[in-house]
Amino acid sequence: MEDATPTKVTLVDIARMAGVGVGTASRALSNAKNVAPATRARVLQVAEANHYVVSPEASRLAKGNTGRVALVVPHLSRWFFGSVVEGLDSVLRGADLDVLLYHVGDVRDRHEFFERLPARRKVDAVVVVGFQVEDIERARLETLGVHIVAAGGQTAAYPSVHIDDRIASRQAVDHLVHLGHKRIAMLEAVDPDQPHLPSTRSPGYHDALAAAGIAIDPTLVVSAPWGGEDGAASMSRLLGHPDPPTGVFAHSDEVALGAVRTLRRAGLEPGRDVSVVGIDDHPLAALSDLTTVRQRPAEQGVLAGRLLLDLLDGKAPTEASTTVPTELVVRGSTAPPRRP
């Protein structure tokens, strides 16, 4: 490349070269009205020829908005969160907004984020991805004075896009019930960072059992942190139960896969000896022949992105909160109980 100079050409230069005033040059480039077509063409051509690009800082400073959106994301390395972000990114980029990423891995990160609010003055909106915002945090967030949207999470306080956890769990447990299972366990997952929050997927479990006239056996419900290893451990506990379950509903696919490993190691075949169902339809669920309830995180991201664009455009969103449907995906890990 010959143009070693990192192109330090400004609007003034372009204007001069095109033989117009800066005002006109600016209007031409931002395709505003009141510019003669010929003039605009000339300016555009000169700009093109000189690889001119507006200085975002100057532009933003002058017009007052930032053209950026912050994404606050807890566990980026997990499929669900990554997918939501992918979806968000695609629509925001389409609208020429830049995406500022704030990964808040653990409580510490999170506290720091809400304490310092590094996004302050840097964005036009904030998207909270896949976690519940606590009250104190909410108060802090509000001081930003920007739009806030929740994607893939059930934060009631903001416009949001999410699945109905209660229905999803119900779909999973109903499936086990219809197969004829009576002793159905639940592997609950709690967020170690927010241990006080109730499991959002237990109500559906209760609903399904109640509807089937099956009494809840509290000893069949085990709680553990979110994660495969924890799921495996929980399953171990259940195997020690005097009257073990024939069906297991896991909070998520990852937890379910942990349970599957425990079963295999115990010489039990998932689907044949014990049925297991999860939630998510993680790509690896298909590879593990795991029955699950599918949610589409990328789609949730897309919808949340659109919602945000509407808010930024001043259009009140048609619905403050969108629920994305989930669907049961039957695979090999579930079957009628051995002794019905």
Added chain:
Amino acid sequence: MEDATPTKVTLVDIARMAGVGVGTASRALSNAKNVAPATRARVLQVAEANHYVVSPEASRLAKGNTGRVALVVPHLSRWFFGSVVEGLDSVLRGADLDVLLYHVGDVRDRHEFFERLPARRKVDAVVVVGFQVEDIERARLETLGVHIVAAGGQTAAYPSVHIDDRIASRQAVDHLVHLGHKRIAMLEAVDPDQPHLPSTRSPGYHDALAAAGIAIDPTLVVSAPWGGEDGAASMSRLLGHPDPPTGVFAHSDEVALGAVRTLRRAGLEPGRDVSVVGIDDHPLAALSDLTTVRQRPAEQGVLAGRLLLDLLDGKAPTEASTTVPTELVVRGSTAPPRRP
């Protein structure tokens, strides 16, 4: 919150309220030297009381840098990429840099990114995460005139952090060799978006077989796109082989898990009937009892982040390219062949 006004207080206001000039106020806030301690304290206190925050746009405009870094990432929803980004994010945030995310899912996105270069003028550096930059793209990237770093990929043109694919594959195949396997297949993965690129993990396979004095059987090498379903399909093909392999080396854990599913469906038990080894140590590998070669993407992200900070500080990095070691993790999916 009473302060409903989104705090439109500027440096000038602060200066006036503190009874100092704007210059002094600026110096005090940016803790530069040549400010009397008392004066600084006063300014800081006034700023604090009024929830003053500098306008990044104005600040950047005046000082000329952006304080931002762009991350160009192909498949955010995959564990590897998400993890690298997590690592990067943590160190960049620590240095008070903002992270701009550019997700380039497919060829189209990618072309568009390099064509439009939306990051132009918006960042001080670019990190390319986990993919190879082609020559034309490189030329485009260079026109940005900013630092470029590769994380988790083997782009030789830039300072980078990555594993040694050749060694990693060698570790995997050596393991199979040591167990006594003679017929060892390879499930190659090609990036559908860059089908012309040679597999980076084949050389190690060849090395290992050569070292063991095993002749390469080209019919035992199958190529397919990256992904579990493709791995499953490739494994199916191998099962139809007249003299099928007893050991399988898969390009990645995801591909390996696909192979495992095929084996199970064929009534074969991984580890007992056929050995399978992958690369990555994906969290779900442990849940599937998959033997693998571990790489630590988050660590790669962290190191790449540090590398970048050094570059931005003007310190020439001690080493332009860092290789992160990998290690064999033996689990249940590998064992000596049935008939040795």
Added chain:
DNA sequence: GAAGGTGTTGGAAACGCTTCCAGTTGGGAA
């Protein structure tokens, strides 16, 4: 007591854009 620091300060001049305002032009209506 004069000369020369040193540490601190205020203010002006960038930084590169957008937008408002006033001016110019040309064409149609009266």
Added chain:
DNA sequence: TTCCCAACTGGAAGCGTTTCCAACACCTTC
């Protein structure tokens, strides 16, 4: 022909910082 209005245009005034420079005070040091 005159007048008016619309379409265009140039330039100045911000936007909110940082930084440079001149000014000043107060000490030291000869």
